[in-house]
Amino acid sequence: MQATPAPAAGGPLAGIKVLELGQLIAGPFAAKTLGDFGADVVKIEPPGTGDPLRKWRLLKGGTSLWWQVQSRNKRSVALDLKQPAAQEIVRKLAAEADVLIENFRPGAMEGWGLGPDQLLEINPRLVMLRISGYGQSGPYRDKPGFGVVAEAMGGLRHLTAEPGRVPVRVGVSIGDTLASLHGVIGVLMALHHRHASGKGQVIDVALYEAVFNCMESLLPEYSAFGAVRGPAGSALPGIAPTNAYQCRDGGYVLVAGNGDSIYRRLMAAIGRSDLGEDPALADNAGRVRRVDEIDAAIGAWAALHSVDEALAMMDAAQVPAGKIYTVADIAADPHYKARGMLEQVTLADGSTVAVPGIVPKLSLTPGGHRRNAPDLGQDTDSVLREIGLTAQQIAALKERGIVAGGAGLS
Secondary structure: OOOOOOOOOOOOOOOOEEEEOOOOOHHHHHHHHHHHOOOEEEEEEOOOOOOHHHHOOOEEOOEEHHHHHHOOOEEEEEEOOOOHHHHHHHHHHHHHOOEEEEOOOOOHHHHOOOOHHHHHHHOOOOEEEEEEOOOOOOOOOOOOOOHHHHHHHOOOHHHOOOOOOOOOOOOOOHHHHHHHHHHHHHHHHHHHHHHHHOOOEEEEEEHHHHHHOOOOOHHHHHHHHOOOOOOOOOOOOOOOOEEEEEOOOOOEEEEEOOOHHHHHHHHHHOOOHHHHOOHHHOOHHHHHHOHHHHHHHHHHHHOOOOHHHHHHHHHHOOOOEEEOOOHHHHHHOHHHHHOOOEEEEEOOOOOEEEEEOOOOOOOOOOOOOOOOOOOOOOOHHHHHHHOOOOHHHHHHHHHOOOEEOOOOOO
16 A cells, blocks of 8 residues: 655654554554554554455445544554464564553464463563453353444444334444543553553453443432433433434424523524523423423424524524534534544555545644555565564564564565
């Protein structure tokens, strides 16, 4: 792949070496996030096939466009982890790494002689992030777990539906991504602790726990009152008004008028000051009791206007509101462009493709797109040379099928 120009600054994680094992979403997204901010990420992939994400969803030139997002700022080494010689290479890489990220089923790393006991003995400063469906302990430890199952077990899937209808999944792999972000937080905390103590440690992230951690008041409400929150469609139970309302042109406007003063401005803007000035509706508790009445009033107003008209009125009244964006809306939005969130990447064939920009935005040490996602095994030779292997040793490993790639790739 053709690399894009490096940013002026290396990023706040420049000098941090990350070794990424695993595949698809949870582990690689965590490594991608660290790589966006300057970490040197070496990604281990199986020879021949590579990470299955390379072939997921829409392909361009035989490679997934998703790959261009998930694997930017990484180097690829094709290595058969089932081979003892390959496991020894991982131990050599881990000896020099700051962070190791893996998202295999619990026990897989130990079976290869690459568990925490072995790796921390080699490198006591190593921070090891382990992401799995159910965590490294507990009765479900050995069950296979994907993000969609974790979303259900974590309580999210039960809430994502219209009342009385089948619960639907969120249209992206939100369980994996939440676990990844929790993992990144853990890595940064562990690196901070290592700075003071000199000691690495293991971070155990379960997909379902990452989802559950975002479930707000779900558990304490059940504990205190036996309340089981159910699906509520586009509304948010117990907070009013906040909902999606259909407009004259068939689209929907999202209105969040649940602050006390915002609610009064909202009601004035839609010509219902009677509801806005009603003392019984002055706070959220009162509005929740009469939420159907309030929603009906906002719905009647929305039905008289197009989405754009309704949004203009909400903006004028300083009421939080928005429309439901498609990706076409995102690609055309001036705010996305102004914030650097629509980044153009030049691929090896000279074509360009838009990818999401860097999040979050740091004022002094921003992240950046230093290189495009690698071809399979593109960096095998250079990475193995860095840990002391000679050209003859690398050639012998290739002959045995233990490693692949490197020579001749650009």
